[in-house]
Amino acid sequence: MFRPALLPLLLAAGHVVPLVAQPAGTVAVPVGDFLGSLGVNSAVSRRGERLEDTARSIEYTGLRWIRCGYEGRVPVADLIELHRQTGVRFSYGLLSGGTDIERLLTGARELATAGALLAIEGNNEPNNWGVTYQGEHGGRNESWLPVAKLHRDLYQAVKADPVLKDFPVWSLTENGAQTDNVGLQFLTVPAGAGTLMPDGTRYADFANCHNYVTHPAWPGLHDNQTWVAADPTPACRVDGLYGNYGRTWRRHFPGYSEAELLTLPRVTTETGVKIEGPITEEVQARLFLSLYLDQFKRGWKHTAVYLLRDRTDEAGNQTFGFFKPDYTPRLGATWLHNLTTILADDGSVAVPGQLDYSITPQPETLHDLLLQKSDGRFELVVWNERFSGGADEATVLFGQQARSVTVFDPTQGTVAVRELGDVTSVKLTFSDHPVVLEIANPPSEGTQ
Secondary structure, rough: OOOOEEEOEEEEOOEEEEOOOOOEEEEEEEEHHHHHHHHEEOOOOOOOOHHHHHHHHHHHOOOOOOEHHHHOOOOHHHHHHHHHHHHEEEEEEEOOOOOOOHHHHHHHHHHOOOOEEEEEEEEEEEHHOOEOOOEEEEEOOOOHHHHHHHHHHHHHHHHHHOOOOOOOEEEEOOHHOOOOOOOOOEOOOOOOOOOOOOOOOOOEEEEEEEOOOOOOEEEOOOOOOHHHHHHOOOOOOOOOHHHHHHHHHOOOOOOOHHHHHHHOOOEEEEEEOOOOEEEHHHHHHEEEEEHHHHHHHHOOOOOOOOEEEOOOOOOOOOOOOOOOOOOOOOOOHHHHHHHEEEEEOOOOOOOOOOEEEEEEOOOEEEEEEEOOOOOEEEEEEEEOOOOOOOOOEEEEEEEEEEEEEEEEOOOOOOOOOEEEEOOOOEEEOOOOEEEEEEEEEOOOOOOO
């Protein structure tokens, strides 16, 4: 938020005292960083999905990466072809029950050589699927030592591989379900942790969660629904970072401190919400938009929504998707298309600029993210999470006159809904979805 160079006069001890502060401004984030965080789960060309339709869906939504794994029997050649057509990259993992490290690395090398690899991921929810590694059964309600040994060996194999060593390893998911304290709540087991695996054991470079925005312990629809789901502290009401890496949710083994969690490198490989009860298709679409924004704002480097297209080969997963089984886009796909189209940028920002701005009033449900395009334009995204109803009037104040401000509403389309010139403030009504303010200043102001 901005602090003008000359703040309002204060009355102190009966005297008028000028209070002066230096303008600080908010440093923007390259818009490409945010767009690069947008991911999704997909079987690409298996489980009823078709490669050509997956490509069209990725192009339409503007999604940048897909979570996939070898256990889904998706040919690596199909992944490479999808990358060739769309530029999408992949997190490639062991996923459900997988233990074949060499098979994983073989596929990952092919993806890396083609420029299609984003990261390597561990097991998917061993609490549900379990593993058998080197003849030992683990996970679920058994000892998690085989799971820990598998992930230790996976990490060592990736970092010893000349092709893959510089790619990040993402942790397994649902490590909060450990039955015994094998230390999987850490990326690297710290000295004195007292875990069953030795101090210094390395498992991953990034924490990995499945923080779906609703949870049996937090059902229904709430204000700040997705903001709370992305919270890295105990304030999270769903299956989030704290319950897997702070204090494990099953046996309460201690992990990182609350302060350490704030900066812990992290990704989400599954989140989302299905259409049921108060979650209509329209509410789902609004949640999807705020979900991606909240996750990025709160420090999640990459976020994958479950699911690109509804599953047709399993029960209970028929309304999670951006697309219906016949690839008809739901509102979530349409509005995401609008947002990524508004923010689209083919260039890069070497040194982001600063913009002096504030929002007043700013209730706890109103959030903002300052992005910048390669041509210097700022994209100020402001979103409200009044999902229980209602709206807030707020004014965006600029520390200096903006040459032009163009307002976009992704729930209305990709064409500007308002255009202003030479202004120092913009008053808007915010309810339950984002608004994008595109701000152009003279080249000497706010860009570097």
